[in-house]
Amino acid sequence: xxxxxxxxxxxxxxxxxxxxxxxxxxxxxxxxxxxxxxxxxxxxxxxxxxxxxxxxxxxxxxxxxxxxxxxxxxxxxxxxxxxxxxxxxxxxxxxxxxxxxxxxxxxxxxxxxxxxxxxxxxxxxxxxxxxxxxxxxxxxxxxxxxxxxxxxxxxxxxxxxxxxxxxxxxxxxxxxxxxxxxxxxxxxxxxxxxxxxxxxxxxxxxxxxxxxxxxxxxxxxxxxxxxxxxxxxxxxxxxxxxxxxxxxxxxx
Amino acid sequence: xxxxxxxxxxxxxxxxxxxxxxxxxxxxxxxxxxxxxxxxxxxxxxxxxxxxxxxxxxxxxxxxxxxxxxxxxxxxxxxxxxxxxxxxxxxxxxxxxxxxxxxxxxxxxxxxxxxxxxxxxxxxxxxxxxxxxxxxxxxxxxxxxxxxxxxxxxxxxxxxxxxxxxxxxxxxxxxxxxxxxxxxxxxxxxxxxxxxxxxxxxxxxxxxxxxxxxxxxxxxxxxxxxxxxxxxxxxxxxxxxxxxxxxxxxxxxxxxxxxxxxxxxxxxxxxxxxxxxxxxxxxxxxxxxxxxxxxxxxxxxxxxxxxxxxxxxxxxxxxxxxxxxxxxxxxxxxxxxxxxxxxxxxxxxxxxxxxxxxxxxxxxxxxxxxxxxxxxxxxxxxxxxxxxxxxxxxxxxxxxxxxxxxxxxxxxxxxxxxxx
Numbered sequence: 001x002x003x004x005x006x007x008x009x010x011x012x013x014x015x016x017x018x019x020x021x022x023x024x025x026x027x028x029x030x031x032x033x034x035x036x037x038x039x040x041x042x043x044x045x046x047x048x049x050x051x052x053x054x055x056x057x058x059x060x061x062x063x064x065x066x067x068x069x070x071x072x073x074x075x076x077x078x079x080x081x082x083x084x085x086x087x088x089x090x091x092x093x094x095x096x097x098x099x100x101x102x103x104x105x106x107x108x109x110x111x112x113x114x115x116x117x118x119x120x121x122x123x124x125x126x127x128x129x130x131x132x133x134x135x136x137x138x139x140x141x142x143x144x145x146x147x148x149x150x151x152x153x154x155x156x157x158x159x160x161x162x163x164x165x166x167x168x169x170x171x172x173x174x175x176x177x178x179x180x181x182x183x184x185x186x187x188x189x190x191x192x193x194x195x196x197x198x199x200x201x202x203x204x205x206x207x208x209x210x211x212x213x214x215x216x217x218x219x220x221x222x223x224x225x226x227x228x229x230x231x232x233x234x235x236x237x238x239x240x241x242x243x244x245x246x247x248x249x250x251x252x
Numbered sequence: 253x254x255x256x257x258x259x260x261x262x263x264x265x266x267x268x269x270x271x272x273x274x275x276x277x278x279x280x281x282x283x284x285x286x287x288x289x290x291x292x293x294x295x296x297x298x299x300x301x302x303x304x305x306x307x308x309x310x311x312x313x314x315x316x317x318x319x320x321x322x323x324x325x326x327x328x329x330x331x332x333x334x335x336x337x338x339x340x341x342x343x344x345x346x347x348x349x350x351x352x353x354x355x356x357x358x359x360x361x362x363x364x365x366x367x368x369x370x371x372x373x374x375x376x377x378x379x380x381x382x383x384x385x386x387x388x389x390x391x392x393x394x395x396x397x398x399x400x401x402x403x404x405x406x407x408x409x410x411x412x413x414x415x416x417x418x419x420x421x422x423x424x425x426x427x428x429x430x431x432x433x434x435x436x437x438x439x440x441x442x443x444x445x446x447x448x449x450x451x452x453x454x455x456x457x458x459x460x461x462x463x464x465x466x467x468x469x470x471x472x473x474x475x476x477x478x479x480x481x482x483x484x485x486x487x488x489x490x491x492x493x494x495x496x497x498x499x500x501x502x503x504x505x506x507x508x509x510x511x512x513x514x515x516x517x518x519x520x521x522x523x524x525x526x527x528x529x530x531x532x533x534x535x536x537x538x539x540x541x542x543x544x545x546x547x548x549x550x551x552x553x554x555x556x557x558x559x560x561x562x563x564x565x566x567x568x569x570x571x572x573x574x575x576x577x578x579x580x581x582x583x584x585x586x587x588x589x590x591x592x593x594x595x596x597x598x599x600x601x602x603x604x605x606x607x608x609x610x611x612x613x614x615x616x617x618x619x620x621x622x623x624x625x626x627x628x629x630x631x632x633x634x635x636x637x638x639x640x641x642x643x644x645x646x647x648x649x650x651x652x653x654x655x656x657x658x659x660x661x662x663x664x665x666x667x668x669x670x671x672x
Contacts, residue, residue, distance in 0.1 A: 106605035109616040132297045136354045144353060164291040167284055168389070169353060212255040216262060216347070217356050223267040224312065225303045228511050228526050234305030238298070249300055 003029040008049040010034040012079055015087055016056035018049045019094060032087035066097045071105035077120040077127075080153045089116055126150050127157045133246045134162075134173060137200055137214075138207045144171040145205075147181075147198055148246065155182055163189045174198050214248045221249035258347070264337040268317040268328050269363055272420070272476060273508045277309040277358035277393045279471040280415040288389025290352060290359070292415065297358050310361040310395060311351055315339050315376055319365030323433035324516045325422065325481045328365045332514070338367075344380045345388065352392050359393030359415070360384070370401035378406055381413035393471070398448065400440035407447050411455075416471040416503070419444050421496075424489045428482030431518055441475075445500045448473050452501070472503035479534065480527045481510040481519055487557040490537055494548040497541070507534045533559040540566060543597055545587045562653060567593040570630060571645040581633040582611045593652075594626030625655050 004027050008014035015032070022030050031044070040046065064072050075094070078086055092112045097104050107113045129150075136144035144166070155175050159182055162173065166184065174181030176198060183192045203211075244250040278296030298307035316338035317328040327334065348360045362380055366373050377396050384390040396414040398407060411417060421441045423429040429438060448469060455468035475496060477489060493505045509531040512522040537559060540546040544566070551565050552558075560568045570577065570593045579592055581603060589600045602620045606612060611634035617624060629648055643651070 104609070106602075107609045108602050108606040108620050109610065109612060111619065114619060128297070131293075132299050134355050138353075146355070161291075161293070164284055166289065166353070167287045167291075168289050209255075213350055213354060216255070216259060217351065217354075219259060220262055220266050220311070221300065221302070221308065223263050224270045224306075224308060226270055226306075226511060229304035229306075229509075229528065231305040232303065235301055235303050238301040238305060238307070247300060 003031050003044050005031045005033055005038070005044050005046045006049055007033050007035055007038045007046060009051055010036060011051055012076065013053055013056040014049060014051040015079060015090070016059040017052050018087070019091060020052075020055040020059050021047070021049055022091070023098075030088075030091065032091060034087075037084055063094060063097070066101065067103055067105045071097075071103065074105055074117060074120040077123040077157070078116050080156065081119050081123050082153055083119060086119060089119070123152045123154065123157075126152045127154045129243065130154050130158050131161050133243050134158075135246055135248055136171060137210050139205050140207055142170060144169055145174075145200065146172070146246075147174045147176050147200055149177045150175065153178060155180070159189055218249045218251075258343060261337045261339055261343070262313070262347070264335050265314045265317060265339060266312065268365075269312045269314045269361070271327065271508065271511065272312065272361070272363060273306065273506045274395070274418060274474055274476060274504065275307050275309045275312065275361065276395075276416070276471075276474070276504060279503060280393055281470055282391050282393075282415060282467065284391045286389050286391075288391055289349070290390055290392035292391065292393050293358065299355070299357055309358045310393065311348055311357045311359070312361040313339070313344070313363075315344065315362060315364035315373075315380070316367055317365045318367045320368070321366055321433070321435050323422070323436065324514060324518055325432055325478055325510065327513045329514075341376060341379050341383065345383050348384060348392075349388055349390065352390070357392075359395070361395040363397040364399070366399060370399045371403050371406060374399040374402035374406045374410065378410050378413065381410065385413045395471075398444040398473075400436070400444060402444065404447060407444060408451060411448060411451055411469040412466055414469055416473060417444075417448050417469050418474045418476070420476040421492075422476065422478050423482055424477045424484045424492045425482065428484055432482060445473065445475070445496075445502075449500045472501065474502055474504040474506065476506040476508055478510050479507050479531055485557045486530075486534065486537075486559045487552040487554070489534060490541075490548050490552050493538065494541060505538065507531050507538070529561055530559070533561060533565060537565045544590045546591075563649060564593075566591070567626065567649075567652065571649055574645060574648075577630040578632045579630060581617065581631050582607050592627055592630045594623045594630070599623075626652055 006018050006021065006027070008018045018032055021027070060072070063075065067075070075090060078090060089112055093104070093116050096110070096112065104110065104113060108117065130148055134146045134148060136146045139145050155173065158173070162171065162182070163184055168186070170184060170186055172181055172183045172192070174194065180191060180193050183190050239247070239250070276296055277292070278294060280292040281294055282292040284291035296309060298309050300308045302308060314328070316336070317334070318336050318338060319328045319330055322330040344360070344362065351357045352359065362377055364373050364377060377399070381394050381396055384394065394414045395416045395418065396410050398410065398417050398419040400419060419441055423432055426438050429436065451468050452472065455465060459465040477492070479489065489507070496502050496505055509527040510520060511526050512520055512524050515522060537551055540551060541548055546569070551569055559565050570591070576591070579588055581589070586600060586604060589595055589603060590597060599620065599622045603612065603622070606616065606620055613633050613635040614624065614637070617633060629643070629652070
């Protein structure tokens with residue numbers, strides 16, 4: 001039997017619509033791909049999916065009925081990993097749930113379920129790291145600014161945490177890799193894209209005190225160290241080197 | 253404010269505070285309700301880690317390192333010749349707020365040397381917390397030290413602004429304390445703990461009736477013991493700890509391997525290695541008591557007054573109680589599974605979820621991520637093959653130690669290597 005490649009726009013709604021279409025058109029061997037990852041070949045059938053929030057809602061409702069909130073979170077988190085091909089693992093797990101009509105999200109001896117839960121865990125860890133490692137710098141117009149380059153698309157996940165926490169200051173967290181950010185304007189948080197080169201290197205963007213606080217923090221970090229207990233391996237395990245670029249205390 | 257002066261103070265007073273190992277920012281449920289600054293994360297967040305691998309979650313400083321006491325084990329003791337400094341209340345408030353706004357920290361951990369007297373010191377600690385809460389609308393985490401001997405009224409106020417209160421008993425035994433800190437006595441530490449415990453209970457019960465009752469130290473209280481400064485054994489340490497957990501509902505007891513800071517003859521010499529492995533075994537025991545349903549007497553008793561350093565306390569217990577094994581993975585209840593060496597609570601929960609779908613065999617356990625190299629000697633599962641040999645405890649210990657890749661292995665094999 002021939003496989004059918006389904007191409008969607010990369011959004012979560014788009015993915016759910018794709019699942020809808022697979023059931024609607026009874027596609028036996030689907031391969032789901034993002035527009036951006038798709039290269040046309042001549043041997044398989046392709047179908048382009050047009051996102052529909054109605055169809056997406058119906059699928060999501062169906063999933064939630066079986067897998068509850070925990071399962072929906074696992075699926076959304078894993079989706080945000082943007083790992084190439086994760087859609088197919090997601091589809092297989094959703095299919096497994098629909099076929100058995102059971103909440104199979106904790107059936108860890110099933111290979112696909114386990115794989116999905118591992119991916120979701122990775123994303124959740126990245127989310128938690130971003131909540132910890134984001135470092136704001138105050139700009140001259142009073143906005144606390146930070147940029148990040150997370151491994152996964154975690155901005156939608158950290159939105160709630162930062163909006164709750166910094167309710168009385170304006171802030172921006174900008175994802176350099178995916179070229180969009182969150183902006184909180186003291187009322188609500190919006191998605192923004194900036195059309196200039198975003199960097200925290202430009203000293204004249206930031207207030208004069210900014211550097212002083214950076215120094216204070218860095219020296220504080222140095223003086224918390226207990227020389228007699230030094231354990232570099234553990235240190236790097238907790239703060240992997242790829243995150244050092246965010247951390248002012250780790251700058252020379 | 254003058255940054256230069258603040259920098260000097262911060263260096264001195266952060267350095268002096270680093271021996272307090274607690275840095276937890278978890279367990280509080282303070283919400284940002286007033287559109288102010290901060291929202292306590294109930295799971296806690298580590299914003300960075302020191303070079304020795306400890307979490308940095310709070311701005312941990314002393315208000316001052318001037319102290320009227322002369323406790324031998326303490327860096328800030330009166331007789332020690334070190335630089336002294338003191339923060340003003342407002343300076344601590346500004347530092348906390350500015351660090352918090354930049355997402356450096358979860359909040360403040362404020363301790364202090366005792367200057368003048370207990371009340372005078374406690375008053376200033378409370379003033380910082382009060383200012384943060386009332387003037388700055390700060391909802392982040394605040395951990396205050398209870399100063400032994402402070403008045404009940406001040407302790408009550410402290411709990412209204414702080415998320416956690418702690419008083420370090422430092423030396424696990426009464427005799428040890430008498431020798432090393434002759435100015436202090438055991439009762440001084442117990443009294444504030446009792447006070448805080450009672451306040452917590454009272455506020456909780458009032459809250460059930462009147463919803464607007466304020467929170468009192470929602471993240472509870474904790475304490476710390478120094479390990480290896482006086483010559484107490486592990487049994488004395490853990491029995492004290494068990495007593496504290498049961499009597500005062502402590503959230504945490506911390507164990508801090510003694511870091512030599514003095515030439516005092518009563519203490520280990522400067523340059524003595526920090527007992528990190530022993531500290532680790534004590535924490536493992538602490539976890540077994542709090543999460544794995546063990547009774548302290550099962551692990552430590554007059555027959556076994558000290559923990560093994562080469563194997564973990566659960567394995568050590570299992571080897572002394574081989575008659576309780578093997579355990580059937582597919583039938584045993586949660587608390588029994590938790591007693592199997594090599595199974596942590598995460599694995600136990602995964603097994604419980606997964607076995608609802610099918611009976612598990614070795615393959616399944618492996619996919620789930622159970623570390624079988626240790627567990628396989630203590631369990632049976634849905635498979636015809638299992639460890640049938642009757643090993644004696646010492647044989648089993650040898651097999652497991654040899655097959656495991658403990659990070660501490662070096663410490664034990666180094667000596668053996670000389671003879672092979």
